[in-house]
Amino acid sequence: MEEANARAQVRMARIASHMRAPEGNSMVGLEREPTRARGAAPGFKVAVLGAAGGIGQPLSLLMKMHPLVSTLHLYDVFNTPGVVADLSHTNTSAVVRGFLGNDQLGPALTGMDLVIIPAGVPRKPGMTRDDLFNINAGIVRTLIEGCAKHCPRAFINIISNPVNSTVPIAAEVLKLAGVYDPKRLFGVTTLDVVRANTFVAEVIGVDPKTVDVPVLGGHAGITILPILSQVTPQFTFTDKEVAYLTNRIQNGGTEVVEAKAGTGSATLSMAYAAAEFAQSCLRALQGESGIIECAYVASEVTELPFFATKVRIGREGIEEIFPVGPLNHHEREGIEKLKPELRQSIEKGVNFVHNPPPKKS
Numbered sequence: 001m002e003e004a005n006a007r008a009q010v011r012m013a014r015i016a017s018h019m020r021a022p023e024g025n026s027m028v029g030l031e032r033e034p035t036r037a038r039g040a041a042p043g044f045k046v047a048v049l050g051a052a053g054g055i056g057q058p059l060s061l062l063m064k065m066h067p068l069v070s071t072l073h074l075y076d077v078f079n080t081p082g083v084v085a086d087l088s089h090t091n092t093s094a095v096v097r098g099f100l101g102n103d104q105l106g107p108a109l110t111g112m113d114l115v116i117i118p119a120g121v122p123r124k125p126g127m128t129r130d131d132l133f134n135i136n137a138g139i140v141r142t143l144i145e146g147c148a149k150h151c152p153r154a155f156i157n158i159i160s161n162p163v164n165s166t167v168p169i170a171a172e173v174l175k176l177a178g179v180y181d182p183k184r185l186f187g188v189t190t191l192d193v194v195r196a197n198t199f200v201a202e203v204i205g206v207d208p209k210t211v212d213v214p215v216l217g218g219h220a221g222i223t224i225l226p227i228l229s230q231v232t233p234q235f236t237f238t239d240k241e242v243a244y245l246t247n248r249i250q251n252g253g254t255e256v257v258e259a260k261a262g263t264g265s266a267t268l269s270m271a272y273a274a275a276e277f278a279q280s281c282l283r284a285l286q287g288e289s290g291i292i293e294c295a296y297v298a299s300e301v302t303e304l305p306f307f308a309t310k311v312r313i314g315r316e317g318i319e320e321i322f323p324v325g326p327l328n329h330h331e332r333e334g335i336e337k338l339k340p341e342l343r344q345s346i347e348k349g350v351n352f353v354h355n356p357p358p359k360k361s
């Protein structure tokens with residue numbers, strides 16, 4: 001009888017934890033009567049920061065459905081209770097908990113294996129990604145300070161733009177906190193690869209799932225460099241096709257921003273891409289071998305301190321950074337052209353941490 005009571009209590013605590021932040025940080029108005037439900041299945045703990053946004057919501061849904069996720073923490077400064085209530089009704093075994101506002105950042109991050117960050121403002125037509133720097137740099141700095149304090153060993157996936165600068169910002173914040181592990185910090189450039197695979201598949205006339213295009217450099221304009229000479233399946237493009245594909249891949253983000261006409265940038269395709277990359281991180285954490293993705297990471301492949309290339313991910317993070325491989329003349333030129341812009345974006349991020357702009361009074 002005592003044993004049955006104890007089991008019931010454990011069950012009730014699990015149910016309550018769906019709706020309540022741990023450490024007594026209860027979410028507004030979401031207390032529930034105890035009912036019968038399953039607790040968390042084995043798996044990884046994942047946090048999405050910016051979870052109530054255009055990317056955050058569909059990404060959280062994809063993570064809630066993922067069999068490798070046991071616990072999903074959703075953090076935002078706005079509307080997390082609504083998103084959590086909604087997602088918590090889906091009958092997948094991951095437990096979902098919500099966290100609202102800076103006071104709950106610590107509990108949101110404690111114990112996480114993987115933190116995915118799509119927090120920040122998106123572009124409107126006519127803006128560059130760098131135009132988002134003034135707002136998003138500070139947001140990323142605060143969130144990474146939280147990661148440094150509460151889950152310094154977690155893999156961190158940065159989506160917030162400008163990725164070319166926000167990843168160096170994250171690295172410097174982690175360094176200042178004394179917990180920087182370059183193997184665990186990833187700028188998510190998967191959407192460039194997803195787009196490249198889609199557009200190339202259209203030109204070749206095959207299933208996009210069978211296509212693999214390495215995309216190197218960074219994640220803005222000409223710093224996005226598809227390496228069409230290394231496409232799988234092998235294919236020889238005409239000069240006209242190369243020009244069309246390179247332009248479309250480099251400007252895929254702008255294509256969506258313009259089509260959305262001021263209501264935001266890519267959200268659904270980004271959520272898909274982020275979930276693909278997160279899945280690779282989780283499979284690597286699980287010990288699976290041969291996990292290879294393109295990502296924007298600390299690198300010595302070029303003279304720049306950050307560069308997107310293919311990387312092999314394992315249980316402890318990045319295990320190998322692949323060289324750019326054989327390039328044709330056009331691609332070699334593309335790499336040289338992108339370096340000054342990428343260098344500037346990296347330096348801008350590093351300076352932001354070490355010489356922050358004075359706060360407006």
Ligand code: NAD
Nearest residue numbers: 050052053054055076077078119120121122159160161270
């Ligand atoms: P959105 O405005 O719809 O959502 C952003 C969310 O971030 C909002 O819910 C907002 O409340 C939240 N937020 C703001 N400040 C926060 C803070 N301090 N802490 C936690 N959450 C905070 O924007 P979106 O469309 O989801 O895009 C988010 C970011 O992702 C943008 O910077 C966008 O440029 C970028 N993005 C990157 C890629 C990529 O390939 N890496 C692709 C698409 C979009």
Ligand code: LMR
Nearest residue numbers: 123161252253254265266
């Ligand atoms: C994208 O590539 O879609 C994102 O970086 C969002 C944007 O501003 O283009």
